[in-house]
Amino acid sequence: MEPEKSSQTRQQTKLLDRRLFLGTSAPFLLDAATVRGSQANSRITLGMIGCGGRGTWIADLFQKHGGYQIVAAADYFPERLGPFSEKFQVPKDRLHSGLSGYQQLVAGKVDAVAIESPPYFHPTQAEAAVAAGKHVFLAKPVSVDLDGCQRVLQAGKNATEKKLCFRVDFQTRMDPMYQEAVKRSQVGDIGRIVCGEATYSCGPTWDRQAEFLLADPGNPEARLRAWGLDQILSGDVITEQNIHALDVACWILDAEPVSATGTGGRKARKAGTCWDHFSVIYRFPGDLLVTFCSKQLGQGWDDICCRMYGTDGTVDTHYFGEVSIRGKMPYKGGRMENLFQRGAAENIAAFHQDVLQGQCANSTVAPSVRSNRTTILGRQAAYRHSTVTWEEMMSRGETFDPRLEGLKA
Numbered sequence: 001m002e003p004e005k006s007s008q009t010r011q012q013t014k015l016l017d018r019r020l021f022l023g024t025s026a027p028f029l030l031d032a033a034t035v036r037g038s039q040a041n042s043r044i045t046l047g048m049i050g051c052g053g054r055g056t057w058i059a060d061l062f063q064k065h066g067g068y069q070i071v072a073a074a075d076y077f078p079e080r081l082g083p084f085s086e087k088f089q090v091p092k093d094r095l096h097s098g099l100s101g102y103q104q105l106v107a108g109k110v111d112a113v114a115i116e117s118p119p120y121f122h123p124t125q126a127e128a129a130v131a132a133g134k135h136v137f138l139a140k141p142v143s144v145d146l147d148g149c150q151r152v153l154q155a156g157k158n159a160t161e162k163k164l165c166f167r168v169d170f171q172t173r174m175d176p177m178y179q180e181a182v183k184r185s186q187v188g189d190i191g192r193i194v195c196g197e198a199t200y201s202c203g204p205t206w207d208r209q210a211e212f213l214l215a216d217p218g219n220p221e222a223r224l225r226a227w228g229l230d231q232i233l234s235g236d237v238i239t240e241q242n243i244h245a246l247d248v249a250c251w252i253l254d255a256e257p258v259s260a261t262g263t264g265g266r267k268a269r270k271a272g273t274c275w276d277h278f279s280v281i282y283r284f285p286g287d288l289l290v291t292f293c294s295k296q297l298g299q300g301w302d303d304i305c306c307r308m309y310g311t312d313g314t315v316d317t318h319y320f321g322e323v324s325i326r327g328k329m330p331y332k333g334g335r336m337e338n339l340f341q342r343g344a345a346e347n348i349a350a351f352h353q354d355v356l357q358g359q360c361a362n363s364t365v366a367p368s369v370r371s372n373r374t375t376i377l378g379r380q381a382a383y384r385h386s387t388v389t390w391e392e393m394m395s396r397g398e399t400f401d402p403r404l405e406g407l408k409a
């Protein structure tokens with residue numbers, strides 16, 4: 001069972017907490033002059049790029065927020081657009097398919113875009129949206145390679161200069177208990193942090209797509225449908241999925257690692273190119289070691305955890321469990337209820353507020369790029385079964401060739 005998707009299914013059956021949304025109606029009362037691209041008391045018009053599992057699920061949250069109107073959609077596959085258009089009443093002439101569909105979408109009349117496509121496409125689509133004057137709501141990971149990380153960082157800065165909002169959707173960062181535990185750890189409540197661990201354990205994902213891929217391995221559309229099994233399109237499991245755990249590690253330590261020593265491989269997975277387990281030891285400044293391990297296989301243990309051990313206490317965080325501090329200065333914290341949905345809804349609400357209030361500092365971009373690069377450092381070390389330093393990684397650079405031949409423009 002894969003935590004992201006299984007949770008998604010679970011969460012879909014639960015009703016959203018309306019109080020969350022009622023709390024966001026206040027920005028509509030703001031002066032029209034502060035509203036960029038939207039008229040006061042009107043909704044932010046939104047284009048959805050990528051109408052698969054997450055795109056369709058999150059479109060529902062945007063709609064339930066009440067401050068958005070979904071007016072356009074782009075997806076490589078036209079058959080994904082039909083049901084999306086019906087569900088969200090998107091006019092047929094605002095549906096765009098093929099690899100370049102996003103270009104038509106950003107050229108059209110929308111205030112903002114939500115990018116929920118496979119990660120390889122994120123930098124290009126985000127850049128295009130900012131260039132076209134649109135606010136950007138972007139799914140993690142921001143990029144699969146270093147070049148894309150830099151481009152997203154720059155797109156975030158360009159957005160700020162153009163008075164556009166750019167938000168990356170990490171759910172943990174919106175949670176008050178995560179925020180409190182991180183703050184307390186940073187001001188010394190667990191003493192000097194000596195070492196830590198970050199783990200992401202889940203079952204096999206993409207089983208259905210794997211079947212199609214195995215049946216027709218040379219078909220570029222089968223590969224695109226099964227992008228989560230593809231190292232280039234997804235960035236591999238450590239970047240695409242495990243970033244949730246490593247993002248919390250970088251957040252608590254407020255640093256990037258100095259080096260990583262890694263290994264891993266694939267023993268259970270049959271289709272695609274992604275690995276199914278990683279083991280990486282990160283060395284952070286001050287010789288602080290964080291042991292990371294992940295698996296996307298088997299059954300029986302799912303968790304997204306980041307735990308740091310200090311001289312006076314331990315901060316322990318679980319995306320689907322509890323967040324707490326134990327030790328001399330304990331913090332009871334509590335259980336994460338519905339973080340998968342609540343965190344996304346909070347980001348949607350914060351994005352809305354930022355747009356309406358013209359808050360374009362775009363402070364989620366740089367930390368998201370830092371943790372994205374951290375996953376890439378771990379991936380490079382693991383692929384080489386060796387040690388890679390941050391400096392070496394950054395000076396060498398990295399640009400993936402997506403090999404998109406055979407796909408429709």
Ligand SMILES: NC(=O)c1ccc[n+]([C@@H]2O[C@H](COP(=O)([O-])OP(=O)(O)OC[C@H]3O[C@@H](n4cnc5c(N)ncnc54)[C@H](O)[C@@H]3O)[C@@H](O)[C@H]2O)c1
Nearest residue numbers: 004050051052053054055075076077116117118119139140
């Ligand atoms: N907890 C989270 O934050 C969370 C959870 C799930 C997924 N995600 C992220 O959301 C993104 C989408 O994941 P998903 O699970 O919805 O995948 P998905 O395969 O279900 O959906 C992706 C959609 O994008 C479409 N697509 C492919 N290439 C495209 C292109 N060039 N332009 C536009 N659309 C294109 C696909 O046809 C598909 O409909 C990923 O970045 C993933 O990491 C985040």
